[in-house]
Amino acid sequence: MLLPEKMCRILIVGSKDRLKDTTEVLYSLSLVHPIDYLEGDEGLSIGTPFAEASEVSSRLLKLRAIEKDLDIGEGASAPPMAVPEVQKRLDEELTGLEAQVTSITESKNQLSSRQAALENEKSLLMPLTTIPLDLELYSGYETLTVFTGVVREDPQALAPLGDVEVFKSTEGQFVAVFVTKEKAAEAQRILVSNGFTEVVVPKGKGSPAELIKSIESEEASISKELEEAKEKAARLRKDNLGLILASDEQLSIEVEKAEFPLRIASTKNAFVIDAWVPLKQEAKVKTALQSKLSESVHFEVLEVKNRKEMHVEDTEHDHDIAEDTTPVKMSERKPLSMFNGFTELISTPKYSEVDPTAIIAITFPIFFGLMVGDVAYGVMFAVLGFIGLRKVRSDDWKTISTMLFFGGIWATFFGLFMFGEGFGMHFATHGTDITWSSLLGIDFPHAINLGGISIPLGVFSKLDNVNTLLYISVWIGVFHLFLGFGLGLFNISMRVGVKHAIMEKFGWVLILLGMALLLPVVVANVNNILAMDFGSMAVLAPLGILIVGLVISLIGEGPLSILELPSLLSNILSYTRLTAIGTSKAGLALAFNQIALVMLAPMGGAGIVFGIVIFMVGHLTVFMLAIISAGIHGIRLHYVELFQKFYLGGGTKFNPLRIVRKHTSER
C-alpha cells in the first residue's frame, strides 16, 4: 500500500495491418502506459497516423469553430449521448449546423459593424443639433468659408471683423462661423487663439436633429435584429448542446486513437510498442491481446522493474542514463486515493520510494482537527466537505472537500472529548467563563460514564492549558519526525542499500532521540535552564545518544550536518503551531462571544439583534480563517517538516492509454 505498484516493461510487435486492432485493445484495457518513441536508432522511425486522422481532425476543427461561435466553453454540460447516435447525427447534421451557425455569426457581425457606423455618424451630428441650420447649408459656397468646431472661450473678437456670421450652441461650446474668403485667415487666427478645434460636418441634407432621429430608428431596428440573431444562436446552442459536446468528445477520442502511431516506433511493415504495465495486470494484457488478435502480434515482458537504483558506482554519465522514468501508479482505492491530490501538489512520488499519501491521509486530518478542536466548527466542516465531495467536479475542489470532511470529523472528535467546546465555549462549567451550561442553564457534565468507563468531555481548555498543549504538540512533532526519518531509512535502504541508509539517516534518528529524551528535563527546568543538574543521567544519557548520532552524521554527510542541527530543533518546535493556531482561534471566538453574549445580549431589544449579528459574523470569520490557517498549516507540516526527511518526488505519473467519457456513453 505504501509503495507504488510494481511495474513491468512490455514489448508488443506486429505487422502494421494489425496496429489498428492492437490500438483498440490497448485503449479498452486502460492499463498500458506507452513509452513515447524518440526517433534515432536501429532503422526504426516514428509511425504515421491512421488514414482517417486528417479527416477527423478537420471535422473536429469545424466543430471547435462552431463551439466558439456559440460560446460553448469548458463548463458546459448536457446528458451523455450514445456513441452510435453521435456518429449518425454527426454525419447528418454537422454540415447543416455549420452553415446555420456561420450565417448567424455573419449576420451578427454585419449588424454589429452597421451599428458601430451609425453610432459614429450620430456622434458627428450631435453637436450640430444645437445650431438651427440644415446640413447642406454648411458647404457649397463660392465666396464664403465655413468654420465649424469647438472653442474653449467665446470668440467675441470675431464680431468687429464685419462680414461674418457666428452661430453658437446654447452653452457656447460649439460654433459655426461663416466668413467671407478674404477675412477667412484673420477669422481663423482669432478662432485658434480661442482654443478652436475643428469638427468636420458630415455630408448630407436636412436638419441634423431629424437625421439623428432616423439614425436612432434604424439603430433600434438593428438592435432588435441583433437580439433576434442572438436568440437564434441561443436556441441553436440549446438544441444542439448535447450533440456538440458529445461530438467533440467522440472526435477527440478518434483523433487521439488515429494519432497513436506517432507515439510508437515502426518500420515499413511492422510496429513496435514499448510500454509499462502494472505487474499484477500483465497477464490480463497478454490474454486480451491473444484472444482478440490470436497469434498475430508478439507479446513479451522485457523486465520487471526493480526498485533498486542502477549501479551508482559507475561514472556520473551512466547514472544520468539510469534516470528513473518508470511510471508511478498511485493507489486508486478510496478513501486513500482521495488524498492523492495533496501528494501531487508537491510532486508525483518516485517509483523507488514510499508514496506518502497514506501518511497524509492519516495525520493531516488529525492535525486539522487538533487545530480546529471545536464541535460546532467540526460538524460544519464535515457537512461542508460531504456536500463538496458529492457536488464538486474539479479535482482541486475535491481535494479541498476531502480535507474539510475528514478534518471536520477529527475536529468534532477533539472538540467533544479533548476540548469539550462548541463555538469557542466550553460545555461544562469552567470558572466564571461564559459556557453552554451558563448560557442554556443546563448543567453539562465534565465526563460521561459509559459502562463503567468514564469518557471525558473536555480535558483541556485551549486558553488556560496552553503550556501543556504546547508540550503535547512538541511530542506529536517528535513522533511525526521519527516517522519521517523511518521512511527515509526505508527508502534509502531499498534504493541504495542498508549501509548507505544508516550513514545517511540513522545518525539523525539518534539525534532526534537524544533531543526527545532531553525534552522532559528541559521542560521541567524551563524557568531556569542553568540550574539544571547537568551531571545527572537524565541529561548525560540523551546527550550521549545525540553525540553518537552527530558523529555518524558527520561521517556520513560531512561537516555540514552540524549546521542542520538547529533546523531539526526548529522543525520540532514548528509543531507547536498545532496548539498556537487552536489557541488563537479560541481567543478570537472568545472575543466575539463576549461582545455578543455578555455585552450586547443582556441589553435586550436591539442588543439581542446586534448580538446575534455579531455572533454569526464573528463565528463565520473564525470558521473561514480556520479553513485557511488549519488547512495550510496542517499540510505545511507535512510538506516542509515531514517530507524533507524522506521525500524526493519527481516521478512520472502512470498515464495509460484510456478513454474517459463524460458526454458520451459506450452503449
Place this chain on the structure above:
Amino acid sequence: MNEMVDVGSGLVAIGAGVAIGLAGLGAGMAEKDIGAAAVGAIAENPKNFGRSLVMTVIPETIVIFGLVIAFLLMGKI
C-alpha cells in the same frame, strides 16, 4: 487582573508582546519576497503551486517561535 500589577509583571507582558510582534514582522519581511516570487512562478505554471506554498511558509516558523516565547514569558507573571 483587578488589582494593580507590579512593574516587573507589566514589563514581562510587554516583553511577550514585543517577542511575538517582532517575530511576526520578521516573518513578514522574509515572506514578502518569497511570496512575490512564488506568485510569479505560479502564474508561469500553476503546477508550481505546491512547491511555491512550501517555500512561502518556511519563514512562518519564526512567528511560532515568538509565540512560544510569549507564552513562556506570560507563564512568569
